[in-house]
Amino acid sequence: xxxxxxTEVHFTIAFYNxxxxxxxxxxxxxxxxxxxxxxxxxxxxKRYERKLYKLAExxxxxxxxxxxxxxxxxxxxxxxxxxxxxDLIRTEDLKDHNYDIVHYDSKDERGIDVGxxxxxxxxxxxxxxxxxxxxxxxxxxxxxxxxxxxxxxxxNGELIHCIVNHWPSRRDGVKESSVNRLAASHKVIEIIxxxxxxxxxxxxxxxxxxxxxxxxxSVKMLSExxxxxxxxxxLVSYSRGTQNHNFKWNxxxxxxxxxxxxxxxxxxxxxxxxxxxxxxxxxxxxxxYKGQPFRTYIGKKYKGGFSDHFPVFIxxxxxx
Numbered sequence: 001x002x003x004x005x006x007t008e009v010h011f012t013i014a015f016y017n018x019x020x021x022x023x024x025x026x027x028x029x030x031x032x033x034x035x036x037x038x039x040x041x042x043x044x045x046k047r048y049e050r051k052l053y054k055l056a057e058x059x060x061x062x063x064x065x066x067x068x069x070x071x072x073x074x075x076x077x078x079x080x081x082x083x084x085x086x087d088l089i090r091t092e093d094l095k096d097h098n099y100d101i102v103h104y105d106s107k108d109e110r111g112i113d114v115g116x117x118x119x120x121x122x123x124x125x126x127x128x129x130x131x132x133x134x135x136x137x138x139x140x141x142x143x144x145x146x147x148x149x150x151x152x153x154x155x156n157g158e159l160i161h162c163i164v165n166h167w168p169s170r171r172d173g174v175k176e177s178s179v180n181r182l183a184a185s186h187k188v189i190e191i192i193x194x195x196x197x198x199x200x201x202x203x204x205x206x207x208x209x210x211x212x213x214x215x216x217x218s219v220k221m222l223s224e225x226x227x228x229x230x231x232x233x234x235l236v237s238y239s240r241g242t243q244n245h246n247f248k249w250n251x252x253x254x255x256x257x258x259x260x261x262x263x264x265x266x267x268x269x270x271x272x273x274x275x276x277x278x279x280x281x282x283x284x285x286x287x288x289y290k291g292q293p294f295r296t297y298i299g300k301k302y303k304g305g306f307s308d309h310f311p312v313f314i315x316x317x318x319x320x
Contacts, residue, residue, distance in 0.1 A: 006266070006319045006320060007319070007320050008317055008318070008319055008320075009156060009317065009318060009319075009320050010066070010067050010272070010315060010316070010317045011067075011071075011072045011073075011122065011155060011156065011269075011315070011316045011317070012062060012063035012067060012069075012070070012071040012072060012313050012314070012315055012316075013071060013072065013073045013074075013075075013162075013205060013207070013255065013313060013314050013315075013316065014059070014062045014063070014071040014073070014074045014075070014277070014311050014312065014313040015074070015075040015076075015077075015164070015207040015208060015209075015253055015254075015255055015311060015312050015313070016055075016058070016059065016062075016074060016075070016076060016077070016253075016307070016309070016311035016312075017076075017077040017078055017166070017209040017243075017252075017253060017307060017308075017309035018055050018076055018077065018078050018079065018307050018309075019078055019295065019296055019306075019307035019308045019309060020035060020078055020112070020296065020297075021051065021052075021055070021076075021078055021079045021080060021084045021088070022035035022043065022048075022080040022084070022112075023035075023048060023080060023081065023083055023084050023087075024036060024037055024043050024044060024045050024047075024048050035080075040300050041297060041300055041302065042302070047296075047302065047304070050304060051296055052084075052087055052088055052091050053091060053092070053093075054304075054305065054306045055088060055306060055307070056088060056091035056092070056093040056094045057093050057281075057306075058277075058282060058306050058307075058311065059071065059074055059088075059093070059094065059117075059311070060093040060094060060097075061277075061279065062074075062277045062311055062313050063277075063313055063315060066315070067315075069097075070094070070097055071119075071313060072118065072119045072122045072123055072155065073116060073117070073118050073119075073123060073155070073162060074116070074117040074118075075114065075115075075116055075149075075162065075164040075207040075208065076114060076115045076116065076117060076164070077112075077114050077146070077164075077165075077166035077208065077209045078112045078166065079103065079112065079113055079114070079115050080111055080112055080113070081103070081105065081111070081113070082101065082103045082105075082115075085101040085103055085115050085117065086101060088117070089101060089117060097119055098119055098120045098121050099117050099118065099119055099120070100117075100118060100120050100125070101115055101116065101117050101118075102115060102116040102118070102125065102128045102149065102151050103115040103116075104128075104130040104147060104149065106130065106132070106144070106145075106146050106147035107132070107144040107147075108144055108145055108146045108147075109144055112146065112166075113146055113147065114146055114147065114148070114149050114164045114165065114166050114208070115149065115164070116128075116149060116151045116162060116164055118151075118153070122155065122156060123153050123154065123155050124153050124154040125151070125153040126152050126153045126154065126159070127150075127151070127152040127153070128149065128150065128151045128152070129149075129150050130147035130148070130149055130150075131147060131148045131149075131150065131187055131190075131191055132144075132147050132148075133145055133146075133147070133148065133168075133180075133183055133184045133187045134183065135168065135180050135183055143180075145166075145167075145168045145180065145184070146165075146166040146167075148163060148164070148165050148184065148187055148188060148191065149163070149164040149165075150162070150163050150191055150195075151163075151164070152195075155269060155316075156269070156318060156320070158203065158268055158269050158318070159199075159202070159203065160203045160204070160205060160269065161195050161202055161203065161204045161205070162204075162205045162206075162207065163188055163191055163192070163204065163205070163206045163207070163208075164207055164208055165184065165188065165206065165207065165208025165209070165210060166208055166209050166211075167180070167181045167184040167185075167208065167209065167210045167211045167212065167218070168180035168181055168183075168184060168211065169211050170211055178212075178216075178217065178218065181210065181211060181212050181216075181218040182217065182218050182221070184210075184218070185218040185219070185221050185222045188206060188222055188226070189221075189222060189225050189226050192204055192206075192226045193226075201260055202258065203257075203258055203260055203261060203268075203269065204226075204228070204257060204258040205255060205256075205257045205258075205314075206222070206226075206228060206255070206256045206257070207254070207255040207256075207312075208253070208254065209243075209252050209253050209309065210252055210253075210254060211252050212252065213236060213250055213251055213252065214230050214232050214233040214236060214251060214254060215233070215236070219254065219256075222256070223256060226258075227258065227259060228256040228257060228258060228259075229256065229257055229258075229259050229261075229262070229271075230254060230256045231255070231256075231271075231273075231274035231314065232251050232253075232254040232255065232256075232274065232312065235251055235274070235275070235276055236249075236251045237249065240276065240278065241276070241310075242276055242278075242309050242310045242311075242312060243293070243308060243309045243310070244289075244292045244293065251276070252309070253276075253309055253310070253311070253312045254312060255274060255312055255313070255314050257271065257314070261316065266318070266319040267318065267319055268318060269316045269317070269318045270316060270317055270318060271314060271315075271316060272314075272315040272316060272317050273314065273315045274312070274313070274314045274315075275312070275313060276310050276311075276312050277310055277311040277312065277313055278293075278310040282294055282306055282310060284305075293305070293306065293307060293308050293309055293310055294306055295307065295308045296308075
C-alpha cells in the first residue's frame with residue numbers, strides 16, 4: 001500500500017495593542033470624550049479610517065514574509081467595541097482572509113476591551129467567555145479594568161485555548177499598581193486551572209499587554225504556577241522591546257504557552273519561533289523618537305501612525 005505523503009503546515013498567532021481604537025461616536029456610558037470630532041484631539045471619521053488602514057496593513061504583514069499569509073489568530077487590546085473590530089476586518093488588507101471576531105464589552109471606565117480576530121478557514125470557534133478581575137480602590141470601592149477573554153477552538157483540527165489579556169496600567173506608579181496586575185495574574189491562573197480540570201493535557205496560549213515585563217512578579221508567577229513557557233524573556237534588551245517609555249524599552253506584550261507545544265508528535269501543533277514584529281515601517285523614521293513605535297498621537301498632537309506598541313507573535317507548525 002502506497003504511503004500517504006504529508007506536508008508541514010504553519011500558523012502565526014499574534015497579539016497587538018492597537019492604542020485607542022475608538023470610533024468617532026459618543027458613548028454616554030464611557031469616558032471616550034477624547035476621541036470625538038469636536039474634542040481637543042479632533043478624532044474624525046477620516047482619522048479613524050486612516051487608523052484602521054494602518055492597523056490592517058500592520059496585521060496583514062505579521063509573519064507574511066515566511067508563510068505568505070497573515071496570522072490565523074490575533075489577540076487585540078484597546079478596542080472600544082465590537083464595531084471597531086468589525087470595521088478592522090472589513091478593510092482592504094484583511095477583508096479577503098475570512099476573519100471573524102470574538103468580543104465582549106467590559107466595565108473598563110474608558111470603554112476599551114480585548115478581543116480576538118480569527119481566520120474561519122483555519123480556526124473553528126467552539127467556546128468563548130469573558131472573566132472580570134475584581135479590583136478595589138484605596139477607599140474600598142470596586143475599581144474596573146478590562147476583562148480577560150477565553151476563546152477555545154480547533155486550530156487545524158487541534159483544540160487550543162487562547163486567553164487574551166490587557167492588565168491594569170502603571171499609571172498610579174509601578175509599585176502602587178502592582179497589586180492590580182497580581183490580581184489579574186491570579187485570575188488567569190484560575191482560568192487555566194478550570195480548563196485543566198476538564199482537559200488535563202490542554203494546549204493553552206496566554207497573550208496580552210501585561211503592563212509588566214517577563215521578569216516582574218505578576219508574569220513570573222503566572223508562568224511558574226501554571227507551567228507556561230515564556231519565549232519573550234530572551235527578547236528583553238536595552239535596544240529592543242514592544243513599548244518605549246521615557247526612552248526605556250519594555251516587553252509588556254507577550255505570548256506564553258503550555259509546554260506541551262514542545263512535544264514531538266508530528267500530528268500535533270508545535271512551537272517554532274517567537275518574535276517582536278518591529279519592522280521599520282512601524283517605527284518613527286526621524287527625530288528624537290526614531291526607532292520607537294510610530295504612534296497615532298503624541299500627547300494631543302496627531303501623528304497618524306499605527307500604535308504605541310509593536311505586535312508580538314509566535315509561529316506553530318504541524319504535519320497534515
